[in-house]
Amino acid sequence: MSNTITSLTPHTGAEVRGIDLNEGVDAETRAALNRAFADHHVLVIRDQQFTPPQFIAAAQIFGELFQHDKREMHVPGYPQIYYVSNEQTVPGKRYISGETFHTDHSNHPAPPKATMLFPVSLPSHGGDTQYVNMHQAYDDLPEATKQRIEGLKAVHVYLSKYSPRELRPLSKDNARQVPPPGVHPLVRTHPENGRKALYLNPVRIEGIVGMQDEEALDLVNELMTHAIQKKYEYRHQWRYGDFVIWDNRSVIHKANPDYDMNERRYLYRLMLKGEPPV
Numbered sequence: 448m449s450n451t452i453t454s455l456t457p458h459t460g461a462e463v464r465g466i467d468l469n470e471g472v473d474a475e476t477r478a479a480l481n482r483a484f485a486d487h488h489v490l491v492i493r494d495q496q497f498t499p500p501q502f503i504a505a506a507q508i509f510g511e512l513f514q515h516d517k518r519e520m521h522v523p524g525y526p527q528i529y530y531v532s533n534e535q536t537v538p539g540k541r542y543i544s545g546e547t548f549h550t551d552h553s554n555h556p557a558p559p560k561a562t563m564l565f566p567v568s569l570p571s572h573g574g575d576t577q578y579v580n581m582h583q584a585y586d587d588l589p590e591a592t593k594q595r596i597e598g599l600k601a602v603h604v605y606l607s608k609y610s611p612r613e614l615r616p617l618s619k620d621n622a623r624q625v626p627p628p629g630v631h632p633l634v635r636t637h638p639e640n641g642r643k644a645l646y647l648n649p650v651r652i653e654g655i656v657g658m659q660d661e662e663a664l665d666l667v668n669e670l671m672t673h674a675i676q677k678k679y680e681y682r683h684q685w686r687y688g689d690f691v692i693w694d695n696r697s698v699i700h701k702a703n704p705d706y707d708m709n710e711r712r713y714l715y716r717l718m719l720k721g722e723p724p725v
């Protein structure tokens with residue numbers, strides 16, 4: 448089947464058409480998809496139809512599965528597949544997973560390189576996922592800022608005491624399996640496309656090595672304010688059949704709770720193993 452890969456913005460996102468991932472992909476198509484993933488950072492592969500095992504098989508075209516921290520939260524019968532849903536709650540209120548910009552599981556020593564979503568139920572309007580390009584944001588920094596942040600390392604914990612939002616608490620069992628904090632450079636180099644990127648996550652960063660917390664938080668806020676400008680954004684409006692995979696080493700992302708909460712938003716979610724950021 449002939450396929451096309453078309454940019455969605457000049458810097459982030461490409462739409463892939465003409466591929467049915469359930470048919471399997473040959474080595475050439477697999478390589479082309481992985482190259483497009485490294486170059487475009489977000490791939491939107493249209494018109495897929497997945498059962499849970501088919502979603503797992505499609506994900507593995509791009510790498511090896513990474514286990515989510517909240518092991519009990521999974522699609523019934525499929526412990527590998529996490530889900531996001533507007534039906535989740537924390538005591539006393541609704542919980543929208545991923546409501547502020549972040550990169551996934553950056554508290555791990557080798558955080559997941561990629562995350563994938565596949566919609567099962569979508570609201571009639573809204574509920575987009577926003578992405579911003581952290582390569583582009585880094586490239587545009589003033590030279591003085593680049594020099595100031597060169598070599599700095601941030602400490603990423605499960606939930607920073609400075610986080611702008613809550614995370615669902617971990618069960619005792621899951622908490623025992625969370626690794627020690629990840630200490631990662633503020634600027635990382637992508638192992639496949641060779642580009643530098645800001646590596647920021649206000650939900651998890653609790654400090655910068657060798658800096659007072661106040662100074663560290665000011666710096667993270669300053670860099671985030673720069674990074675989340677619209678000019679770096681690709682905003683994904685969901686359609687049924689979209690298999691979306693994004694590169695956690697190149698973009699940060701957030702979910703939008705801007706829709707009618709009486710409508711169900713439910714997506715399957717998987718992550719792929721990555722490498723320690725350098």
Ligand code: SIN
Binds near residue numbers: 546702
């Ligand atoms: C996430 O942060 O992984 C979820 C994004 C979304 O629900 O749009």
